[in-house]
Amino acid sequence: MLELRFDESWPNATSPLQLRFVGELIPEPPIRFGGIGIELGLGIGKGLRLDNQLVIHSLSRYIALDTALIWGGKSADHQDYGLVWHTKGLAQQITAWPWLTPQLHKQQFSVHWATPNQHENHTQLDWLTPLQRMNVNVAKWSQSQPKEQLASVLWRQVSGTQICQGIAYSYKGQRGFEYSLPWGPHQPQWICSTRYIPQTGKITMRFGEPWTNSQSPITLRFTIEPKVCRFDDGGGLIDAHPSLPSLDLKIPIEPQIRRYYLMQPTITCVRVFDNLPIVISSCSISQSRGQWAKSVSIEFSSRIDAQRAHNELLLITINGYDFYVIAEQPSASKVFGSETHSSTGRSRAAELASPYLLPISYTNAVARSFGGIISDILQQGAGSAGWTVELKGIADFTVPAGAFSVGNKSPIDAIHEAATQLGCMILADDAARKLTIIPRWPTAPWQMATAVPDLTLHDAVITNYSETVARNPLCNVVWLRGEQQGISAKVKRTGSAGNIPAADISAQLIVDNQAARIAGTNALADTGDKLNINLTLPVMADLPPAVPGMLIGIREGTEVFKGTCDSWSIRASVSERGDINIEQSITVIRSIA
Structure with missing residues (x-):
């Protein structure tokens, strides 16, 4: 309560009395809507100079605090008190007490509370189904209305005074139809089909004798037609890619002529199925035109290496060039103070020969091309999956039904016999598992x-x-x-x-x-x-x-x-x-x- 005492009367005074205070008016601090404002003034005299600074460093997780208090009065000086509290990974408090001056001081606090227990609470949840984080359903070309749903799940929960959550749900219904119609010349492509292509004219079926046990209807079974591929070079009604003669751009391999050659020879050997290194001391690989596989001779550095490599597929790299070989026949030699372990074998094409595959017998029951016969023989091998064959430098031709037969031979030996009858040979790409049939003389001597x-x-x-x-x-x-x-x-x-x-x-x-x-x-x-x-x-x-x-x-x-x-x-x-x-x-x- 404020009491005013007057020591003498004022005869001309009329009610009410007006009191005026001289000096600069202190503006009223703005108070935001919904907030609380308290104005308090305190006059402090001039005292001794004092400076005190306190710094506190402490670690607090997930604490966010921002406080502002406004104190003041209309008829008093200002006292400023500043407190800053804001951390993300570290709590920091700075307190400033400037004294010893007649200047006004100010203390300001700002408090924003969402809930009494949490400083900040934001929850966001995009949830369509409890089992999927994202589900996109698109229905096209249907009598029902197309729908499109897109949902994602984001969930975050942290401990402490700060918890971030979000809840959101969106659904988008039909907005329109979208049709895509390609128009223009089509792209070049290979067209392959096993469907029967009928010849021009009608088909006449003649039965030589009646079938007494036949019942209606009669079921006719036809063998599967071979897969036939043709190349469509694209374009519209006018061919955009006319057939052009092949250009001979063959460039021979020729090493450069140098004053000297620096050689850094390297040789490594690993077991293919587990990349286990095999230490070898020497290796010899050879092949001639009459062989369908390379001959291999390996000398190992120890008995353990020879045992690990026995009857296994090995990858030998010589100066960066890979050779796939199988160590089939091990041998050992011992003399006083010395022991040698070696093995002979063949290249990877031996997988198509005995003893890895059983002998087969083959006869072309129907008219087949030469390439088709080679493919049939290769497919008869139970373990020949993954191997392919092609003809290079050989014009394919048709073999009448029953014209070619082979018996009690492995698939690779049967293919070699068929190639030998035409004066051809087999080249095996062991890395790609591919057989190529080429003439023994790819270039005739007179050419x-x-x-x-x-x-x-x-x-x-x-x-x-x-x-x-x-x-x-x-x-x-x-x-x-x-x-x-x-x-x-x-x-x-x-x-x-x-x-x-x-x-x-x-x-x-x-x-x-x-x-x-x-x-x-x-x-x-x-x-x-x-x-x-x-x-x-x-x-x-x-x-x-x-x-x-x-x-x-x-x-x-x-x-x-x-x-x-x-x-x-x-x-x-x-x-x-x-x-x-x-x-x-x-x-x-x-x-x-």
């Missing part, structure tokens, strides 16, 4: 002058060279005959008299002019004088291992003479000091007559 070699060698990379001559008569004609349903054909070199015949050829697959042409060309290529050249080469990044059947060019001065790679071998060895020696040897056959 080598204008052909582009696959690999060109020069003196800088040839470490050893030797040659021998084999004399044979040069023939220009050969007679070929089929056996049961075959044909008789005469194959003659163009431009020759056809008066020097080679040995006659009789095979089951000589049933078509294309088959006779392939077999006759390879038979004539084997005749004539041959120069057998043996070369020893390194294995580098720009000089890969050769492949049998590859056309090899050997540069001699300014001229390049060419021949066919007949055989190839590579040898890698590790000395007791750890030195690695790697080299490859090839035999090239060059026709000189």
Whole structure:
């Protein structure tokens, strides 16, 4: 309560009395709607200078506090008191008490409370179903109305004085229809189908004798048609991609000529199914045109390595080139103070041979193409899944029903017999598990002058060279005959008299002019004088291992003479000091007559 005392009377005073205070008016602090404001004034005299600062560092999790208090009075000075409290991962309090000045002080607090127990409460929940975080349902081309629902679940709950939650639910119904109609030329694509393509005309069915036990209706069963693929080059009514002649962009592999070659040979061996390292001291791999698999000889560094590699698929990497081999026949040799463990085997193509697959018997019951017969033989093997076969450089032809048969042979041996009848050979890609049937002479000797070699060698990379001559008569004609349903054909070199015949050829697959042409060309290529050249080469990044059947060019001065790679071998060895020696040897056959 405020009491006013007057020491004398004022005769002219009238009621009510007005009291005026001089000085600057203190503005009223704004009070927001819904808040509480208290104004309090306190006059403080001038005292001694005092400075006190207190800093408290404490850790508090999930605490958020913001406080502001406003104190003041109309007829008093100001007292300012500031308190800042705001943390996210750390609680911090700063208190300032400025004294010793007649200046006004101010203390301000601001309190925002959502609930008495929580500083801040936000809850957000997007929930469509209790089992799925996101569910998108789209219905198209239906008589019912299409619906689209999109929901996501976000849930967060933390301990302490701060809890964040959210609840939200949205549903979007039908807003319209959307149709997409492609219009324009279609893209190029392969079209494959096993559906029967009827021939032009009607089909006449004749039954030779009545079937007494037949019941109506009669069920006719047809064999599955082979899968036929054709390429549609796209475009509209006018072909946008006309057929163009193939461009010969073949670029031969030729190592660079350098003053010196820095070699860093490497050799590693791992077991394929678990990548277990196998330590080997030497390895030799070889193959010729008459082999469908590579021959392998491995010498191990210990008995344990030999046991781990026995009858297992191994991956041998020599200077970055991979070779898949199977160590099939282990052997051991012991002398005083020394013990050697080695093994011989074949490449991965041996998976298609005995003893991994049982022998089969095959006869083409229906007319099949040569490529179809090879595929049928490959599919008969119980463990041949994953292997594929293709023809390269061979024109496919049709084999009449029952014309080809093979018995009691493994699938790879049966395929090799079929390829041999046409003068062809098998190349196996062990990494891709793929068999390729190619002619034994991919390039005939009379065509080598204008052909582009696959690999060109020069003196800088040839470490050893030797040659021998084999004399044979040069023939220009050969007679070929089929056996049961075959044909008789005469194959003659163009431009020759056809008066020097080679040995006659009789095979089951000589049933078509294309088959006779392939077999006759390879038979004539084997005749004539041959120069057998043996070369020893390194294995580098720009000089890969050769492949049998590859056309090899050997540069001699300014001229390049060419021949066919007949055989190839590579040898890698590790000395007791750890030195690695790697080299490859090839035999090239060059026709000189």
